[in-house]
Amino acid sequence: MSGEDRSFSGREIAAFATFSVLAVLLGVGAYQIGYHRISGHQAGGASMAATQGAAPINGQTLFASNCAGCHGATGGGGVGPNLKTAAGWALPDFGEAVLHGNAPGGRKLSAVMPHFAQQGLDGEPPTDKQIKAIHDYLAGVK
Numbered sequence: 001m002s003g004e005d006r007s008f009s010g011r012e013i014a015a016f017a018t019f020s021v022l023a024v025l026l027g028v029g030a031y032q033i034g035y036h037r038i039s040g041h042q043a044g045g046a047s048m049a050a051t052q053g054a055a056p057i058n059g060q061t062l063f064a065s066n067c068a069g070c071h072g073a074t075g076g077g078g079v080g081p082n083l084k085t086a087a088g089w090a091l092p093d094f095g096e097a098v099l100h101g102n103a104p105g106g107r108k109l110s111a112v113m114p115h116f117a118q119q120g121l122d123g124e125p126p127t128d129k130q131i132k133a134i135h136d137y138l139a140g141v142k
């Protein structure tokens with residue numbers, strides 16, 4: 001009898017206690033990660049809605065979120081070409097390229113370049129003011 005009792009005390013109890021503590025810690029950790037994900041998501045959604053409603057149009061921000069992934073952080077080129085030349089195009093030409101994929105001289109841009117009239121800027125239908133803001137931004141950094 002006392003032999004069996006001994007087998008349940010000491011190391012086994014310590015191991016069980018350690019396991020329980022770890023299980024609780026893991027549970028709390030997982031709960032907190034989930035909690036932060038959810039609350040972070042909600043806060044992000046709210047601030048985005050506020051930005052779209054109130055913030056002035058910012059060419060740099062628009063470029064960063066819609067174009068920089070392909071054309072480089074300041075339009076220096078990447079998957080898409082350097083936009084130095086396009087920064088010098090007349091605004092209507094620039095708009096036609098960005099919105100419909102038609103470059104000056106009847107040149108069709110490849111399908112890799114999105115047609116932003118359909119795709120939208122930041123998920124919203126693009127406005128003339130936004131196109132002008134992006135054009136002004138590029139003219140400023142080029």
Ligand code: HEC
Pocket residue numbers: 063066067068069070071079080081082083085086094097098103108109110111112113114116134
């Ligand atoms: C998915 C990648 C991608 C995104 C995002 C993208 N572009 Fe492009 N863009 C390209 C590629 C590739 C070309 C080259 C197409 C060709 O020459 O046929 C191009 C070409 C252009 C051109 C013509 C440049 C020239 O000199 O011929 C302009 C202007 C342009 N993009 C502006 C923009 C703007 C402004 C945005 C954001 C609103 C944007 N692009 C977003 C890939 C992209």
